[in-house]
Amino acid sequence: MSHGAPLPGSYSRASRTRMQFTIAGFLIVALLLSGRLFWLQILDPADNASKVLKTSVQAIPAQRGEILDTRGRVLAHSVERYDIVVDQTRLRKGGEMRTSFERSVPTSDGKTAKETVTVAQASKEIAKILGIQQQQVQRAVTGTRTFAYVFQGATPKQKDEILAVRMPGVYADERDERQYPMGSVGGSIVGYRNQESSLGGVELMEDKTLQGTPGKRAFQIGRDGIRNPYGTSDLQPAVDGKSVKLTIDADLQAYAQQQIADATSKLNGEWGNAMILDIKTGQILASADNVTVDPNDLSRFKGTAGLQPMGFVNSFEPGSTSKIVTFAAALEEGKITPTTPITTPNRYTIDGETFKDYEDHPTWQRTAAGVLARSLNTGTVQVAAKLTPQQEYDWFRKFGVGQTTGTGFPGEQTGIFRTPDKWDPRQRYTISFGQGYTQTAVQTAQIYQTIANGGVRVSPRLIKSTVDADGTETPAPAAPAERVISEKTAAELNRMMENVTVDGSGQTGALKNYRVAVKTGTAESVGSSGTYDAYTISFAGFAPAEDPKYVVVVTIARTQEITSAQTGPVFARIMERALQQRGVSPSTTKPDLYRTFSDKTPNEGSLSH
Template identity: 40%
Template sequence: MSPSDRRSSAPRPQRAAGPQRGPARSPRSRIADKPLLVNPRARVRVMFLAVLFVFTLFAAQLVRLQAIDAREVAEQARDLRMGTETTIPAKRGAMLDRDGVTLAGSVERRDIVADQTQVPDFKGLDPKPGEQRVGGVDGAAAALAPILKQDEATLKEKLTGERRWIQLSLGQEPSVWRQVQALRIDGIASEQVSRRVYPAGAPLAPVLGWVGSDGEARGGSGGGLELLFNETLTGTPGKSRVERSADNRVIPMGESEVTPAVPGQSLQLSLDNDLSWYAYNAIADRVKATDADSGTVVVMDTKGRLRAVTQFPSFDPTDRNAKGSEFSSLPFQQVFEPGSTAKVMSLGAALDTGAVTPTTGFTVPNRLTRADRSFRDSHDHPTLQLTTAGVLAQSSNIGTLLAAEKVDPATLEKYYRSFGLGQRSGVGFPGESSGLIKPSAKWDAAQRYTVMFGQGMSVTAIQDAGVFQTIANGGVRIPPTLVEGVKNADGSSTPQPLPEGTRVISEQTATDLSVMLESVVGESGTAQQAAIAGIPVAGKTGTAERYDPTVGRYQGYTASFVGFAPADKPELVVAVILQNPKKGYYGGTTAGPVFQQVMSYALQKYGIPPTGVQRTPFPLKVGEKPATDPEKVDPSLIGPGGTSGSGTPTAPRVAVTTSAPTAESSGTQSQGTRTPPSSATGGATAGASGTR
């Protein structure tokens, strides 16, 4: 028996008696009976599978992000970095005068803003010897205060907090922003904006108008030409976006999207900046000297192009809150009874219809009864024998009634309206008045006559000037214009054609009226102070009782003078209106000198020389012979081109005869009562008072 057999057959020792146990199990079977996760190998296997699954998900997501949705994800990330879209303001078009001088324009300005969360990172400026470096909010406020001209404590308060955007200063010039930028203060930035400026100032402020805080004239936030041409002047804003980091800093060399702004178109106006300035100062001085409520001056050429439209009071475009500011454009919006300047229409109608001629004689009594009313002139006088020309030169109300009553009311009204009354000028100026004139069928018995000498109707200064433009233009009325062309951003321009003219009176009638109007500024006329040495002037005074709606009756006067020169070859028309002057109120003595100053300056500025001859005037009195040897002009009075010897525009000497007082200056107005207007038209219904 082998040793192994012996070992297996040998009896084993018996254990002590004790509790009985079950059959013995092998180690393998014991391991198999344990839970699965307790088994280290199984646990490792599960963990491997789980990790593999997670990595599979990551791989799938990576494939989606890098391959399938790569473009979309990249765009989303870029959009997050690009941030919000910033508007690039479009530059508003400018308004230029006839010579290209800027009257209204837009300039670049900077609104300085701050991110309060970044300002504390400011390291401070390099200190001076012996001083300590101060950074953070304190250092930023101290550095900004002298540049922005603000209190340091106020700036410190604005810079402290958690706001990501706050305004520090608005409308600063680019040079100021460059100083701020040089400080390199964390969180300080600027936004480019556009601001409207008006270099022309007060002389043209009411006609140019203004814009609102958003830089546009709309929704009640603008006026004048800014409002009228808002769509033309307004450009198309651009857009801009740049990449920014999580802390809102611009990423250098990052992407950017920019859609450039398209600037608005500019307007080339017919206005003359220098002439407007001169006229403004002349009327301002006269308003103060006569203690008038207001004054206006309108200058246009014979084709209706407005060269100056100014007034006093006006307003300062840089301080619209100043006391005494007048925002209405009085030449377009203020209506008044014209008085004797309307006589040129009444007599023009009589001449044009053939009812009278310039030499038709009239017996002019001291009083004339019509429609149960007693009419008179501005002064008492004996019975006069005047021609039609004399009636106009002497500004006789009674003579005008005798001549114009030969024309029926409907025809008379037709001429008034053909001269431009009762309708807007055609400029389209915001708030422009059409004037006030009733249809002739609604005239009462007295108004049938008062309209002949300019009471019982109302006009604007633009309309009053337009009447004389018609005469100066040979009887053809051309509606006034303010725009000569439109300029594009590329420098090209589109000229604006003149409106079509309308014949109102014949050329012969216009010539006759022109010659007759020369006598108004002559020795026997009412406007010697409007005369210009060496230049024949044709014009008419106006002195009308002024209806004051605040008291509901006539109170004060409207004084005016409207004329053109040179009378025999007209180039320019000037209208001067004074409302309620208290130190003298006749048109010849109050408005006439302003006409003389403004017309003299304009003729010299445009180099309009004297013609060198005078036309033979019509006789003013019945039986009077016309002058056969008219006085020649002395060329030495005015240099070449209408300038003085030095070539500098100066006010020329005025040829005024003072030996014999004129009827206007010497006459005294007799006492009479006025009846308030019978309707809202403001028309006078009583003819007790005369006009000049």
């Protein structure tokens, strides 16, 4: 046995010593871990949970419904878009902006490899995808903010390509973007939205129907920011909004917009409106303004011009188109018949107030129908004198003057119509020919719809139906109907209005193949100085007179043109387009006209106003 050999039993003693130390070490570590676990799970479980896991709630946006025209054509819809945003701090290291970063790229063998790319190069790639300047991207990603926009409104394809660049901190927020495929066709009716809310039109009026109900998704996220695959996840599905189908016919709307724009420009008017109303249903087929917003590009419009539909929000003194209400009241009260004789000098004084007609003329022996045909103020105030002020007021109210029509359209005006105790001596009579109060074009259309519909008013409406996400269509409730005048009175007014077309001031609105019942109107218009310095000219009527289908009202405000005959051709073209487009057969009978003179003078048949 050599001297260098260990003594028997010495190896086992050393091994045992080392083993004891090892076991002791393990016991100490285990004790520490157990203590920490006891602290985390028993003494402070809430604090541990907040550090290890957190619950994140993610909103699931509901798809906003479409806005459709009466034939189902899309006027407004939402498309998937993304805002490209950046957490600028992810591109910083040690307080300084990084100049490069590492990213994974696919290789030809289907694997991935690491490459280093400069921030400038990545910015150039993103800029090319978006079609913007590289400097714009670099400015957006440079800084210390945790949130900044790089670009708003990227397409899904652009979003995928940008995320593939893998620039640290750059990500995409999904949102819906509202688009309006028909642009300015019915733009102020359809309305418009920004990214947050609806601002006008049907978008605002039917916002609750269109927006649907967002859903929710809840899940747990670890401290590393990664979703825990074993965490709970609760899903409340989003309920998509319903689509809203309007009564507006996009073809008629576009045609009427062009016609009223041309006419308003030609007559140098401040604004103009043309409205088409279905007589039986009250559906508004068109409400066209001379200037209409394109909701895709609101930046072109300053102030409110073109943003709001003038047929609903602009009120004006209507002039002689409202004489029809005075005659309706007198007929209903039994004060006149269509053939009641009325002596009409060029000037007429009553209760100390003198009224005159538009043109000088000799004293005529007219019938009531003849007074209406030639739109004579001197004869109309004599008809009004047969009514008490309260009767006159009540009948105008029955026809809807001074109150909304019930469309529900945001901002619809009632006009101004004071009670008789607030009328001055002159206003007591000017009311009868449409001066001294205001109304809107849609109120005028409602008056003529009532007469054309045999005396039954059907409230105008813009909503035809709603359409669920699964395609189920639910008609809107029928518009309220109310009898205003007797069927007999309505028929008499219809015939009297045909006299206007054939013998009086409405000849420029006549149609070759259809019988038309019309009334013209010219009213003085108050300017910013508070004085009358312009005119509002109107043309209202319906066709075919023997079986009325549609009302058309044309209004051009604040023009220097004094004769409403200028609006007749616009009325005629729009009415003819509506009748032909909707397949209404031409008239096959001749009008049964009243005599317009109470003496032996024959009806004019060729005069114009």
